Amino acid sequence: MPIHAPRAHLFDTVTLEAPKARLTHAGRKSVYEALNLVAYIDMMTMLVIFLLMSFSATGEILFVQKNIVLPEAQNWTELERAPVISVTKDVVTLDGAQVATGDELAKDSATGDANITELHDKLVTLKNNYKLLHPNQDFNGVAIIQSDKGVEFKILKKVMYSAATAGYNNVNFAVKSKSAKPGGPATE
Amino acid sequence: MSVSVQAGKGGKKSLNVDLNLVPYIDLLTCMVAFLLITAVWTQLSRLQAQQRGQGQAGEETPPELQTKIVVVVGQEGFSLVVGQDQTPIPKKGSDYDFEKLAAELKKAKDTHPDKNDVQVASEDQIVFDTLIRTMDTALSARFPDISLIDTGAAGI
Numbered sequence: 001m002p003i004h005a006p007r008a009h010l011f012d013t014v015t016l017e018a019p020k021a022r023l024t025h026a027g028r029k030s031v032y033e034a035l036n037l038v039a040y041i042d043m044m045t046m047l048v049i050f051l052l053m054s055f056s057a058t059g060e061i062l063f064v065q066k067n068i069v070l071p072e073a074q075n076w077t078e079l080e081r082a083p084v085i086s087v088t089k090d091v092v093t094l095d096g097a098q099v100a101t102g103d104e105l106a107k108d109s110a111t112g113d114a115n116i117t118e119l120h121d122k123l124v125t126l127k128n129n130y131k132l133l134h135p136n137q138d139f140n141g142v143a144i145i146q147s148d149k150g151v152e153f154k155i156l157k158k159v160m161y162s163a164a165t166a167g168y169n170n171v172n173f174a175v176k177s178k179s180a181k182p183g184g185p186a187t188e
Numbered sequence: 189m190s191v192s193v194q195a196g197k198g199g200k201k202s203l204n205v206d207l208n209l210v211p212y213i214d215l216l217t218c219m220v221a222f223l224l225i226t227a228v229w230t231q232l233s234r235l236q237a238q239q240r241g242q243g244q245a246g247e248e249t250p251p252e253l254q255t256k257i258v259v260v261v262g263q264e265g266f267s268l269v270v271g272q273d274q275t276p277i278p279k280k281g282s283d284y285d286f287e288k289l290a291a292e293l294k295k296a297k298d299t300h301p302d303k304n305d306v307q308v309a310s311e312d313q314i315v316f317d318t319l320i321r322t323m324d325t326a327l328s329a330r331f332p333d334i335s336l337i338d339t340g341a342a343g344i
Contacts, residue, residue, distance in 0.1 A: 037209055044216040051223035062232045071320040075327035076233035144234060149317035153310040156319075157338055164239045171336075172234035175320060 062146060062174055071149040073175040080142065082172065083126050085119070087147040087159055094122050105155050116162040123166035143168040235323055237308075237336040257296055257331070258307045259289065260339060261314050261322055270296045284318060286325050293329035305333035309341070 014020045061079045064070060067088050086093045092100040099119040123143070130139055143163050147156060160171055260267040266277035266289050277288050297303070306326045310319055323334050 037213070041209065041213065041216070044213070044220060048216055048219050048223065051220065051227060054227060055223060056228040064230060064232070070232065071317040073233070073235050073320055073324040073327075075324055076235060079232060079234050147316045149315065149320070151316045152312060153314045153316070153319060153338075154312035156316060157312070160239055160336070169239060170236065171239060172236050173316075173320060173323075174232055175235050177231045177233045 062144070064146070068146060068148045069150070070146070070174055070176045072178045074178045076175055076177050079144070079172075079174070082142040082144050083123065083168070084144045084146055084174075085159055085163065087145060087151050087155060089148065089151055089155075092116065092119065092155075092159060094119055097122070102155070105158055114158045114161040115165060116158055119159065120162045120166045123163060123168055127167045139167065140170060141168045142170045142172060144172045144174055146174040235320060235327070235334075237323060237334050239335065239337065255300055255303065256307065257293075257300070257303060257305070258309055259293075259322055259326065261308065261310045261318060262339075263311060263313060266322070268292045268296070270299070284321070286321060289322070290325050290329055293326060293331065297330050304331060305335065306331040307335045307337055309337050309339045311339055 008024075011020055011023050014023060061081060062084060065086055065088070067090075068086060084095055086096075088102075090102045091098055092105070099122060100116045105116070127139060127141075145156070145159060145163075147159075163169075163171060255271040256269070257271075258269040260269065261284075265279040265284060268275045268277060268289065275292055277285050277292065279285060293306070308319065308322050308326065319336065323336070326334055
């Protein structure tokens with residue numbers, strides 16, 4: 001049996017030159033490689049759809065502070081723009097500015113004076129500003145109380161009383177929406 | 189990405205056309221960035237309450253002629269007052285019995301279908317979460333006009 005020098009045997013049966021060159025990659029290779037962008041575009045499209053579905057045109061009216069855990073409610077209505085009074089066990093703030101501390105609120109309970117002076121004064125200023133800026137509109141007296149779920153009514157009572165004496169009689173409590181449907185019986 | 193178009197009558201020229209996807213990807217990227225920045229992750233809403241004590245806020249008929257519905261929230265549980273009737277709803281263990289309160293409020297609504305207002309009278313030590321759940325229960329029982337007051341102001 002004759003002995004042959006070793007050589008490549010792959011595609012030996014293909015006799016035509018051009019197909020053989022292509023099969024054995026003997027032709028000139030292109031340096032360009034097409035990226036498969038289908039998966040990327042699919043992902044981006046899904047992301048855009050998801051974000052568009054959760055898009056809120058009103059934006060974020062309330063910024064929940066770190067130390068506030070809001071209670072949940074099923075029969076809720078949409079938020080509207082109004083002064084935000086944040087209440088925790090330690091501090092009461094109006095639109096981010098501190099107006100009372102928890103110690104002060106605890107002290108006042110014995111004297112029977114439920115009014116938080118600084119909160120009252122700032123709310124009166126806000127009310128006067130509103131009336132100046134909107135001379136043709138009625139003042140609706142809406143304030144939003146954003147309170148931690150563990151705050152006692154003793155503190156809330158004083159905040160509500162101060163708001164009421166300043167002219168803010170319609171108090172709204174900020175809550176986390178439990179169900180997707182706003183309104184409920186309140187709007188029926 | 190390319191689109192293949194069949195060449196008519198066995199022509200040799202390839203009619204594959206590369207779609208230019210760069211503007212589309214740019215648009216998607218901008219939209220994703222904008223929507224991510226403006227996204228609102230926590231859905232917050234409100235519960236409306238009024239501060240109305242006994243005989244306030246323009247009540248036309250004398251208070252004694254009106255049937256007043258008051259939910260008193262105390263340390264031991266609820267007490268539902270409808271006119272002169274008082275129904276105590278004690279706690280179930282350490283939790284408030286919201287189910288029974290809902291049932292009692294529903295009964296009160298069936299008895300007084302024209303009544304839309306209910307007062308929630310709270311003791312000082314009651315926490316905000318309990319008050320919100322009480323008001324939520326009252327709203328579920330079709331009492332849309334809720335006042336949050338002190339037990340002293342309820343006049344019971």
